[in-house]
Amino acid sequence: MEDFENEVPQEVKLVVTEEMRSYFYDMSKWARFLSVVGFVVSAFLTLSSFGIGAAITANPAMLNQLGPLASIGATGITIFYLLLALLFFYPSLLLLRFSAKGKQGVLFGDQENLNDAIANVKSLFKFWGILTIVLLVSYFLLILAVAVSVGVK
Numbered sequence: 001m002e003d004f005e006n007e008v009p010q011e012v013k014l015v016v017t018e019e020m021r022s023y024f025y026d027m028s029k030w031a032r033f034l035s036v037v038g039f040v041v042s043a044f045l046t047l048s049s050f051g052i053g054a055a056i057t058a059n060p061a062m063l064n065q066l067g068p069l070a071s072i073g074a075t076g077i078t079i080f081y082l083l084l085a086l087l088f089f090y091p092s093l094l095l096l097r098f099s100a101k102g103k104q105g106v107l108f109g110d111q112e113n114l115n116d117a118i119a120n121v122k123s124l125f126k127f128w129g130i131l132t133i134v135l136l137v138s139y140f141l142l143i144l145a146v147a148v149s150v151g152v153k
Contacts, residue, residue, distance in 0.1 A: 032099035038092025049081030
C-alpha cells in the first residue's frame with residue numbers, strides 16, 4: 001500500500017490516430033460552414049434591428065401591433081434584436097476560431113493550434129451551458145410567477 005502512495009505519477013500520453021485526424025478535419029469544415037451561417041444570421045438580425053426600429057418610429061401604428069412588446073418601444077426592440085445578434089455572433093466566432101485552428105493543427109501536426117481549437121470548443125460549450133442555465137431558471141421563474149398570480153386571484 002505504501003509503494004502505491006510513494007509512486008510518482010507518470011505523464012499521460014494520448015495518441016491521435018489518422019481516423020481521429022480525419023474526424024477532426026471534417027468537424028473543422030462543418031464548423032466553418034456553421035460559423036458563416038451564424039455570421040449571416042447575426043448580420044440580418046443587426047440590419048433588422050435598425051430597420052424595425054426605424055419603421056416603428058416612422059409609423060407609430062405599428063407599435064400597437066406588437067402586443068406586449070409595445071411597452072418597450074422602438075429603442076427597446078432595436079436593443080432586443082441587437083442582443084439576439086450578439087447571441088449568434090459570439091458562438092459563430094468561437095466556431096470560426098475552432099475551424100481555423102483545428103484544420104491547421106490537423107494538417108500540419110501543430111499541437112499548439114490543436115490546443116487552441118479545443119479551448120475554443122470548450123468556450124463554446126461553456127457559453128451554451130450558461131445560456132441554457134439562464135433560460136431554465138427564467139422558465140422556472142416564469143412558471144412560478146404564473147402559478148403565484150393564478151393563486152392570488
